[in-house]
Amino acid sequence: MSGFDFSKRDSFGSRMGVIMAAAGSAVGLGNIWRFPYILGENGGGAFLIIYLVIIFAIGIPVMMSELVIGRRTQRNPVGAFRMLSSRRPWFLVGMMGIVAAFMILAFYTAVAGWTLEYIYQILAGGIQGKSSAELTVMFDSFRSESLRPALWFSIFLLATAGIVLGGVRKGIEKSTKVLMPLLFILLVLMCIKSLTLPGAGRGVEFLFRPDFSKITGTTVLMALGQAFFSLSIGMGTLITYGSYIPADNKLASTAVQVSMVDLFIAVLAGLAIFPAVFAFGISPASGEALTFIVLPGIFQQVSGGMIFAFAFFFLLAIAALTSTISVMEVIVAYFSEQLNMSRRTAIIIATASMFILGISASLSWGVMRDVKLFNLNIFDLFNFTTANILLPLGGLLIVAFLGWFFPGHAVRDELSNGGTLRVRYYSLYRFIIRFIAPVAIALVFLNGLGLLRF
Numbered sequence: 204m205s206g207f208d209f210s211k212r213d214s215f216g217s218r219m220g221v222i223m224a225a226a227g228s229a230v231g232l233g234n235i236w237r238f239p240y241i242l243g244e245n246g247g248g249a250f251l252i253i254y255l256v257i258i259f260a261i262g263i264p265v266m267m268s269e270l271v272i273g274r275r276t277q278r279n280p281v282g283a284f285r286m287l288s289s290r291r292p293w294f295l296v297g298m299m300g301i302v303a304a305f306m307i308l309a310f311y312t313a314v315a316g317w318t319l320e321y322i323y324q325i326l327a328g329g330i331q332g333k334s335s336a337e338l339t340v341m342f343d344s345f346r347s348e349s350l351r352p353a354l355w356f357s358i359f360l361l362a363t364a365g366i367v368l369g370g371v372r373k374g375i376e377k378s379t380k381v382l383m384p385l386l387f388i389l390l391v392l393m394c395i396k397s398l399t400l401p402g403a404g405r406g407v408e409f410l411f412r413p414d415f416s417k418i419t420g421t422t423v424l425m426a427l428g429q430a431f432f433s434l435s436i437g438m439g440t441l442i443t444y445g446s447y448i449p450a451d452n453k454l455a456s457t458a459v460q461v462s463m464v465d466l467f468i469a470v471l472a473g474l475a476i477f478p479a480v481f482a483f484g485i486s487p488a489s490g491e492a493l494t495f496i497v498l499p500g501i502f503q504q505v506s507g508g509m510i511f512a513f514a515f516f517f518l519l520a521i522a523a524l525t526s527t528i529s530v531m532e533v534i535v536a537y538f539s540e541q542l543n544m545s546r547r548t549a550i551i552i553a554t555a556s557m558f559i560l561g562i563s564a565s566l567s568w569g570v571m572r573d574v575k576l577f578n579l580n581i582f583d584l585f586n587f588t589t590a591n592i593l594l595p596l597g598g599l600l601i602v603a604f605l606g607w608f609f610p611g612h613a614v615r616d617e618l619s620n621g622g623t624l625r626v627r628y629y630s631l632y633r634f635i636i637r638f639i640a641p642v643a644i645a646l647v648f649l650n651g652l653g654l655l656r657f
């Protein structure tokens with residue numbers, strides 16, 4: 204039995220604090236780095252449509268379900284499932300989330316480290332005046348170095364640990380309130396610049412005109428994985444954050460608002476990137492380098508661009524930080540509540556083990572480049588397996604649990620704040636979590652992984 208004193212758990216202070224913290228987790232490199240490159244590699248407009256459908260039909264219901272479980276139990280993901288189902292092994296869903304958290308933190312913090320390298324390069328004058336081709340070379344040679352990626356990774360990891368150590372309310376709420384609106388404004392300005400570049404129209408077309416002939420089972424799986432990754436769902440992050448949410452919060456509207464902000468930022472990032480991709484003659488399928496080549500290119504086109512570039516990469520790093528703290532919080536809540544460690548010890552152990560995993564991920568193009576499994580380096584392996592396998596599988600099990608193995612009246616009670624709110628959407632939600640979401644995830648999964656072809 205855990206000796207953790209649950210009456211001393213921290214909680215979010217205000218309604219705005221809840222939205223900002225959850226949106227802070229959702230909005231990050233997933234929107235600005237991952238979404239554009241995955242969309243670029245998977246056919247543009249058609250991917251976007253599939254992505255939209257998935258967000259509404261699966262993403263929002265899964266997010267609501269996580270918040271329900273979290274607030275109902277006031278526990279970390281493992282503790283939550285243990286509490287709701289003490290006789291069956293559902294806690295393994297929580298454990299899977301902890302494993303996913305480690306893997307995500309490893310490669311995600313590596314990318315966050317790349318943003319620090321860019322901030323450094325901007326200050327050192329290393330970006331100014333570079334063409335797209337030169338930026339590509341710069342990115343590739345940085346990534347294949349054997350020290351700097353690991354160094355920036357380490358700095359970012361320590362920053363994450365420092366904030367998580369500061370506690371839930373103080374650390375998380377304060378940092379997100381001011382900076383995220385600034386990132387948004389900058390992104391809008393970049394869209395405007397990008398859209399007015401010569402040849403921008405082809406980028407808009409790429410993003411919005413669907414070519415369904417490009418869609419395969421893998422594409423749909425990638426869209427599913429991207430949706431889960433971007434919304435921070437499927438591994439218990441929102442169970443953990445849900446557990447800090449006050450009793451009067453409307454969970455359904457929180458889920459909808461957070462998802463809409465997340466979607467909006469991803470589409471804005473697409474609108475900033477793809478017009479410029481075509482204007483500069485870069486391939487939309489440039490992979491993980493895409494954002495890091497295209498965005499500096501846009502800043503070259505503006506007078507005083509390096510000041511904007513600095514502000515942008517700084518804010519991107521902060522957006523990444525509000526996501527990494529949410530992932531670390533999952534691990535720390537688990538360690539401290541289930542394994543009865545102090546938060547400090549939990550953070551030290553999580554950070555120390557992260558060093559090993561994350562340095563390996565950040566050196567995946569450097570000294571670790573020959574370490575491969577299924578032809579993927581460590582970074583790509585973590586990236587692919589978490590987004591496309593662990594998160595959707597976690598989401599499937601979370602909704603299946605609430606839909607089939609948990610009393611419906613208790614779910615309704617949580618969504619309606621003990622019957623004080625009207626929940627007209629409830630039967631639709633219940634139908635989705637019982638049938639639509641589990642079946643859809645299972646089919647996309649089997650098809651996308653080549654286990655079932657149709």
Ligand code: PFF
Pocket residue numbers: 228229230231232233234307431432433434435436438440526527529530
């Ligand atoms: N949603 C974050 C992003 O889009 O950048 C990444 C992330 C955070 C994924 C937290 C998963 C998670 F639990």
